[in-house]
Amino acid sequence: MSKRNVLKIIAFLVGLYFFLEYILPEKVGGEFDSYEVGSPVCVEKDGKKLQFYVGNYYKGRGIIGRMVKSAGKWKKDQKPCLQRSLFLKFDQYGLIEPDVAVTPEGLTLLYLGQNEKEPVLCYAVSSDDGQNFRKKGPVVISTNDVFKTFENAPNGQIPDRIKSFAADYKGSSWDVYLFTMTYRVWHAAGPDLKHLTLDAQPLVSTALLEKSPNAFDVYKEGDAPVLVYVMDREIVEFRQGGGNWTPKSWKAPAGNGTNDTVYAGGRMDTSDGTLYLGTKKMQKARPIDSPYETTLCAVSLRDKGDGEPLAPEMTVYKKVGASPRPTYLSYGTEWAGKFLTVVGSFAIFIAMINLMLFHGKKIYQSALNYNAPVGEEKLPGGGAPFRNFLKNAGYSAVFLIFLAVMIVCALKGQTDEAKGTIWKTSFDFLFNAIQAPMGSAVFSMITFYMISAAYRSFKVRSLEAGFLMAAAIVCMVGQMPIGELLASLVPESWKLLQLPWLSSKLLSVLNAAAYRAVLIGTLIGSVAISLRIWLGLDNSVYSSVD
Amino acid sequence: MAPENKKRSLWDRIQFCDPRILYALFAVVVIGFEMIQIKMPVPNPIWVGKLYDRIESLPPDKAVLIDCDYGAGNRGECEGQFKAVIQHLFARNIKFMVVTWTTNVEGQKLGRQVLDEVAKKMNKVDGEDYVMFQAIVNAGGVTLQSLAKDIHGFVVKDINGRDLNEIPMMKNFRSIADVSLIYRVAYSWGGIPWIGFVQSVYGTPLAAGSAGIESSTAYPYLDSGQLCGLLAGAAGAAAYEKRVMEAGIVNETGIGTKTVSVQSFATLFVVVSILISNFAMFMSKWQSKRGRA
Numbered sequence: 020m021s022k023r024n025v026l027k028i029i030a031f032l033v034g035l036y037f038f039l040e041y042i043l044p045e046k047v048g049g050e051f052d053s054y055e056v057g058s059p060v061c062v063e064k065d066g067k068k069l070q071f072y073v074g075n076y077y078k079g080r081g082i083i084g085r086m087v088k089s090a091g092k093w094k095k096d097q098k099p100c101l102q103r104s105l106f107l108k109f110d111q112y113g114l115i116e117p118d119v120a121v122t123p124e125g126l127t128l129l130y131l132g133q134n135e136k137e138p139v140l141c142y143a144v145s146s147d148d149g150q151n152f153r154k155k156g157p158v159v160i161s162t163n164d165v166f167k168t169f170e171n172a173p174n175g176q177i178p179d180r181i182k183s184f185a186a187d188y189k190g191s192s193w194d195v196y197l198f199t200m201t202y203r204v205w206h207a208a209g210p211d212l213k214h215l216t217l218d219a220q221p222l223v224s225t226a227l228l229e230k231s232p233n234a235f236d237v238y239k240e241g242d243a244p245v246l247v248y249v250m251d252r253e254i255v256e257f258r259q260g261g262g263n264w265t266p267k268s269w270k271a272p273a274g275n276g277t278n279d280t281v282y283a284g285g286r287m288d289t290s291d292g293t294l295y296l297g298t299k300k301m302q303k304a305r306p307i308d309s310p311y312e313t314t315l316c317a318v319s320l321r322d323k324g325d326g327e328p329l330a331p332e333m334t335v336y337k338k339v340g341a342s343p344r345p346t347y348l349s350y351g352t353e354w355a356g357k358f359l360t361v362v363g364s365f366a367i368f369i370a371m372i373n374l375m376l377f378h379g380k381k382i383y384q385s386a387l388n389y390n391a392p393v394g395e396e397k398l399p400g401g402g403a404p405f406r407n408f409l410k411n412a413g414y415s416a417v418f419l420i421f422l423a424v425m426i427v428c429a430l431k432g433q434t435d436e437a438k439g440t441i442w443k444t445s446f447d448f449l450f451n452a453i454q455a456p457m458g459s460a461v462f463s464m465i466t467f468y469m470i471s472a473a474y475r476s477f478k479v480r481s482l483e484a485g486f487l488m489a490a491a492i493v494c495m496v497g498q499m500p501i502g503e504l505l506a507s508l509v510p511e512s513w514k515l516l517q518l519p520w521l522s523s524k525l526l527s528v529l530n531a532a533a534y535r536a537v538l539i540g541t542l543i544g545s546v547a548i549s550l551r552i553w554l555g556l557d558n559s560v561y562s563s564v565d
Numbered sequence: 566m567a568p569e570n571k572k573r574s575l576w577d578r579i580q581f582c583d584p585r586i587l588y589a590l591f592a593v594v595v596i597g598f599e600m601i602q603i604k605m606p607v608p609n610p611i612w613v614g615k616l617y618d619r620i621e622s623l624p625p626d627k628a629v630l631i632d633c634d635y636g637a638g639n640r641g642e643c644e645g646q647f648k649a650v651i652q653h654l655f656a657r658n659i660k661f662m663v664v665t666w667t668t669n670v671e672g673q674k675l676g677r678q679v680l681d682e683v684a685k686k687m688n689k690v691d692g693e694d695y696v697m698f699q700a701i702v703n704a705g706g707v708t709l710q711s712l713a714k715d716i717h718g719f720v721v722k723d724i725n726g727r728d729l730n731e732i733p734m735m736k737n738f739r740s741i742a743d744v745s746l747i748y749r750v751a752y753s754w755g756g757i758p759w760i761g762f763v764q765s766v767y768g769t770p771l772a773a774g775s776a777g778i779e780s781s782t783a784y785p786y787l788d789s790g791q792l793c794g795l796l797a798g799a800a801g802a803a804a805y806e807k808r809v810m811e812a813g814i815v816n817e818t819g820i821g822t823k824t825v826s827v828q829s830f831a832t833l834f835v836v837v838s839i840l841i842s843n844f845a846m847f848m849s850k851w852q853s854k855r856g857r858a
Binding site for chain 2: 355356357359360362363364367450454455456457458459461462463466467470471473474475477478479488492494495496499500501502503504507519523526527530531532534535538
C-alpha cells in the first residue's frame with residue numbers, strides 16, 4: 020500500500036472518529052449522566068421498586084436511566100434504558116420529564132421528546148421487564164371536532180404548548196394531565212395511549228401559583244385528582260372543592276447544605292408509604308475536582324396518614340464532586356485540543372527560529388562583505404563599510420536586537436513579582452512607547468490612503484455605482500452621532516428620511532440577507548471540499564507524498 | 566486619468582487634486598475636532614441595549630468569558646467596548662474570565678492595562694472578581710471546544726503565573742456550564758468558531774464588539790439569535806458608555822464617546838470629499854460635452 024493511501028485511510032478514520040464523537044456522545048463508553056441528573060419517577064412492580072430519571076451527558080442531552088432498590092439501597096444501572104433518537108426528529112435532542120405506569124403490557128414509560136426545532140411532544144414506550152423498552156410512538160390525543168390530529172401534530176392540536184405532564188393508569192383506563200406553558204392543566208382520558216380524548220375545558224384554567232413549578236405530578240384520592248406542584252424547597256398539593264383548588268403545602272426535605280435547592284420530582288404510593296423523589300442542586304461548596312455540575316437525588320418518606328414528612332430518608336445515588344468519566348471518544352477531543360495547542364506553540368517557535376536564521380544569515384553575509392559593491396573600500400579585517408552593512412542588514416539587526424530585548428524583558432518582567440524592576444519597566448516602555456503607537460500609526464495611515472482612494476475612485480459612473488454610494492453614505496453617516504443630529508431635524512413619522520433608521524434597516528435586512536447568501540455558498544463549498552478530503556477523493560493535499 | 570496634453574479645467578483640477586491636500590485637510594479636521602471636542606448626541610443602536618439588558622439579567626453565580634483580541638490599531642474603537650462592559654460587570658458583581666491569544670499579544674497587554682485601571686477604581690481584586698488567563702495558542706475550533714469542556718484542564722495558569730486551582734474565584738468556574746455569556750471584543754468580530762464550537766453546542770449566549778467597518782458581517786448572526794448583542798465601532802462603545810453612565814456606575818464618559826465625536830466629523834469629511842469629487846466629475850463631463858457641441 021502506498022504512503023498516500025495510508026494517509027488517506029488515517030485521515031478518513033480521524034474524520035470518522037470526530038464525526039462519531041459529535042453524534043454519539045453517550046453511546047460509546049463513559050457515563051451517560053455525568054453532567055446532571057433530574058426528573059426522577061418511581062414505580063413498584065412485582066414488589067420491586069424501580070426509579071427512572073433523566074441523565075445528561077452534557078447540557079440538553081437527556082436520556083433515561085434506571086435504578087432498582089434492592090436490600091434497602093438504590094442501585095444504578097450502568098447503561099441507560101432509553102436513549103434519544105439519532106434519526107427520528109422528535110426526540111433527537113433528548114428526553115425529558117418522564118412518567119411511568121404499570122400496565123397489562125408491563126411498564127409504560129411516557130416522556131417529552133426534545134428538539135429545539137420541533138414542538139415538544141409526548142411519547143410513550145413500553146417494556147415487559149422494565150429494562151428494555153420498545154419505542155412505540157406518540158401519545159395520540161383526539162381533542163374534539165375542532166382540534167384534529169395531524170402528521171405534524173401527533174399529540175393533537177392541544178391549545179397550548181406542553182411543559183410537563185403526569186400520567187396515571189388505573190382500571191384499564193389512562194388519565195393524562197398536561198401542564199402547559201400558560202400554567203393551565205388539561206385532562207385527557209382513554210382506554211389506550213393512541214385513543215385519548217381531551218376534555219372540552221381545561222381542568223385548571225388559571226395559574227394556581229405565580230411561578231412555574233419545577234415538577235408537576237398528579238395522583239388520585241378516590242376519583243378526585245390531586246395536583247402536586249413542586250417548587251424550590253416546597254411541595255404544594257391542590258385539591259378541588261366547591262369549584263376552587265385548595266392548596267396545602269409543606270417544606271421539602273432540606274439537604275445537608277443550607278444553600279441547597281431541592282427540586283422534587285415524582286410521587287408514588289408504595290407499601291412503605293409515599294415516596295417523593297427529587298434532586299438537590301448544590302449552589303456552593305462544589306468540590307474543585309468536579310469539572311461538571313452534578314446533582315444528587317434525595318428520597319423523602321412521607322407518612323400515609325397526615326401528609327407531613329417524616330425524617331427524610333436521603334438516598335444519594337449521584338455523589339457530589341464525583342469526577343465524571345467522559346466517553347472514550349471525548350478523550351479524543353481533549354487530546355486533539357491539547358495536541359493542536361502544542362503544534363501551534365511549535366509553529367510559533369519554528370517561525371521565530373526561521374526569522375532569526377533568515378535575518379542572522381543576512382547580517383552574517385553583510386559582515387563578511389558578501390554584498391559590498393566591487394571596488395568599495397573595505398574595513399580592516401575584511402568587513403564591509405558600515406553604511407553598506409546598514410543598507411543591507413540594518414533592519415535585520417534592529418529586528419534581532421528588539422526580538423532579543425523583548426523576549427528577555429517579557430520573560431523576566433511579566434509576573435506580578437517583577438513590578439518596579441528594570442525588566443518590567445523596559446517591557447512596558449517598549450510596548451507603550453514603541454509597539455502600541457507604531458501599531459496605531461500604521462493603522463491610522465491606512466485611513467489617509469482610503470480617503471485618497473475614495474476621493475479619486477468612488478465615482479458614480481453607473482446606476483449601480485449610484486446605489487452603492489447612496490448605501491455607503493447612509494450607513495456611514497447613519498451610524499454616527501452626526502446622523503442622530505440630522506435625524507432630530509426630521510419629524511418622527513418620516514422614518515425613511517431618518518438616516519439611523521435607514522442605516523439599521525440596510526444593515527440588518529439587505530446586508531444580512533446578501534451576506535447570508537454569500538456565507539451559505541461558501542460553506543457549501545467548504546463542506547464539499549472537506550468531504551472530498553475526508554473520503555480521499557482530493558489528491559491535491561497528498562501531492563508531496565510518494 | 567487626468568488629461569495630460571491640454572490645460573486642465575478647474576473641475577479636473579478639483580477631481581484630480583494632489584492627495585497631500587486631502588491628507589492635510591483630513592489631519593486638520595481630526596486634530597481640530599479632537600481639540601475642540603464638540604458634544605454630539607450618542608446613537609442608540611438596538612443591539613447595544615440588548616447586550617446591556619442581557620448583562621443586567623445574568624445570574625450572579627455564573628461567570629462571563631471575555632475574549633479580548635483587539636490591538637493597538639483599533640484601540641480607539643474597541644477599548645471603549647471592553648472597558649464599558651467590564652465596568653458594568655464589576656458593578657453587578659459578576660465575575661469574569663478574560664481570554665487572550667498568543668497570536669495577538671497586544672490584546673493581552675492592552676486588555677490588562679484597562680482591567681487593572683478599572684479594577685483599581687472600582688475596588689475589585691484580581692483572582693476574586695476577575696481573572697485573565699495566560700495567552701492561549703489559537704488552533705481554531707478545537708481550542709474553543711477544549712476550553713469549553715474543561716477550563717482548568719486547558720488553561721492551567723493565569724497571566725500572573727498562578728495555577729488556576731489556586732485562584733479563589735476559579736473554584737466555581739470549571740467549564741462552559743459555569744459561563745452565562747461569552748463576549749468577544751476584537752477588530753473583526755470573527756465569532757464563527759465561537760458559534761460553531763461553543764454557542765451552538767452548549768447554547769451559551771455570545772455577544773461581540775468589533776470595529777465599525779467589520780460589524781456588517783455580524784448582522785446575519787444577530788438576526789438568527791446566535792449573537793445576542795453587538796457593539797459596532799466607537800458608536801457602539803459610546804452607546805454602552807452612555808447606558809453605564811446613566812445607571813450611575815461611572816460618572817464620566819469614556820474613550821468611545823470621545824472617539825465617536827471626532828469620528829463623526831471625519832466621516833462627514835469623507836462623505837463631503839466624495840460628493841465634491843463626483844460633482845467635479847459631472848461638471849467636467851458637462852463642460853466637455855458643451856465644448857464639443
